[in-house]
Amino acid sequence: MGFISSSSPVEESHYHTHKIFLFSNYILLGAASSCIFLTLSLRLIPSVCGFLLILLHATTIAAAVSGCAAASCGRNRWYAAHMVATVLTAIFQGSVSVLIFTNTSKFLGSLKSYVREEDAAVILKLGGGLCIVIFCLDWVVLVCAFFLKYYAYVDGGDGIAMKRTGKVQSEENPKDWPWPFQV
Template identity: 75%
Template sequence: MVATVLTAIFQGSVSVLMLTRTSDFLGYLKSYVREEDGAVILKLAGGLCVVIFCLEWVVMTLAFFLKYYAYVEGDGNGNGKVQHDDDEEEDLKDWPWPFQV
């Protein structure tokens, strides 16, 4: 989780640099792409990085809360057990084909 947080922070900072310092970045490149097209490409890539950055934080927040609720409802080790009935096992035995998970 720590590596994911650090990666998300790094990606967010790269996206900010891509969106704010486009002309400086293009000045250092020796490319066959026109500068206007390169600026559009960098702006699109920066926007995509911002979207992915936001999605990463949403997923990490969701994972944190799910792990927290599993910890609270579980045995204290973060291993929340799912309650299942014996009736469910009997229902699965009646299937006509093998069902493996």
């Protein structure tokens, strides 16, 4: 899961897109694990809402790992799993961040935190800020993944060969055409 190795199928022209893709996935891993630790610092284990919040961040981590695996092996199965998981986590991360910043006290009440309310609000807002970062990075990752898949399609990476020339290659003889079309 490193950046680009010498045996990587990424062409030189797509190197920067691939590097941004992997770097964004690594930042997602760090941000999601930080959100898990912030959530655990609120002592949310007994709460169902806290468990779902931790599950959301774990899904974000799984999406980032599948993104790194998709970038290294280039198979469609990993790509599809990565795209689905990233879209879902982006939607839910955005929703959670809006919920955290608009209804902090109600959200803390449903989480059943054991921390003082002032401290818990600060911790929760830190987690909400990280959710916004994760939301934005998820969309950066999705755009990069789309472009990498497009580049692989154009370059013929998935068994589909496409020519980049503008010439039409025809082996037909114009004299074999019907008489109105012969020039």
